[in-house]
Amino acid sequence: MGILVLGLGNLLMSDDAFGGRLIEHLQQAYVFDEGVTLLDGGTLGLDLLPRLEGIARLLLVDAVDMRAKPGTIFRLEGEEVPRAFASKLSVHQMGLKDLLAVAELHGYLPGEILLWGVQPQSIEMRLEMTAPVREALPQVVTGILEDLxxxxVGWRKAA
Structure with missing residues (x-):
């Protein structure tokens, strides 16, 4: 049974790119044990269902609107995860909530689910993330590495 680290969001929408940018960083900076998949899921929603088959643990990374100060970091587990997407920041988050529900119906829902999220400042059309969200990235990386x-899961810095 594998582990999927899934970054979500739209790379063209400023802070909504957080999940994808974090996955990109992990892919470039670290090498992980076999059985760990790093995936930029973008805004695919239900199209990600086949990727959950055979996954024992799911670690999600996304910008989430928790009505907090921009750059605030959240780590949520289990039942807290779907509730984090009750306030939809982006279209893909409706898809994620549906994805988890359909995965459960199909028996694909991983036994353990974590979400590392950050409160966005802006989700306007822009390629750069805002400073508070960009500055949160190293702390989230550290937290993800600790959870793995x-x-x-073993990991080492890439050469």
Whole structure:
């Protein structure tokens, strides 16, 4: 059974790009044990369902609107994860909530789900993330690496 680290969001929408940018960073900076998949899921929603088959643990990364100060970091587990998407920041988040529901119906829902999220400042059409969200990235990377280690995953810095 594998582990999927899934970044979500639209790379063209400023802070909504957080999930994809974080996955890109992990792919460039680290090498992980076999059985760990890093995926920029973009805005695919239900199209990601086949990627959940055989996954024991799912770690999601996304910009989430929790009505907090921009750049605030959130780590949510289990039942807290779908609730984080009750306030939809972007179209893909409706798809994610549906994805988790359909995965459960098909028996694909991973046994453990974590969400690392950051409060966006802007989701306007722009390629750059805002400073508060960009500055949150290293702390989220550290948290993800710690969670993966807790799950028994080995990793090392890329050469």
């Amino acid at each position: 280690r807790r799950w028994g």
